[in-house]
Amino acid sequence: MTDRSQDRFQDRAPTLAEIEAIAFDAFxxxxxxFRRLCAxxxxxxDDFPDDATLDEMECxxxxxLLGLFRGTGLAQAGETTTGQMPNAVWLYRRPLLDYWAEHDESxxxxxxxVLVHEIGHHFGLSDEDMARIEAQAEA
Structure with missing residues (x-):
């Protein structure tokens, strides 16, 4: 989905399904x-993180919280244990929309x-690692 096809969101906030479609298109x-390593x-x-997540992340x-990676990153991957949840990226629509409304980006x-940032955690990168990579890319 190109930025131009998102012009329809200038007058209204995207729905959960529309944010999901944007995320799947971005992926x-x-x-x-990169995608292969994210198999x-x-x-x-979701609209918001649940209360347990907010408490855990000390929000x-x-x-x-705009997004969150839950699971075992590639750097920590080993044998899967019984009952282990699959790796997942969560995007939170309402915080994303709040940020979007206050900044000049599509x-x-x-x-x-946010999706790429959270996938970065799957690769074992810390927030500091990603900030350094982004700073280098912008230089």
């Missing part, structure tokens, strides 16, 4: 090798950025 546009990672979109507000760019 499909990633390089094949089995599920993408979910002050339900708007503090919703597609924002969703893609």
């Amino acid at each position: 499909a546009q990633l390089p094949h090798a 089995g990672v599920r993408i979910h979109v 002050e507000s339900e708007y503090d 919703i597609g760019h924002l969703v893609t950025h």
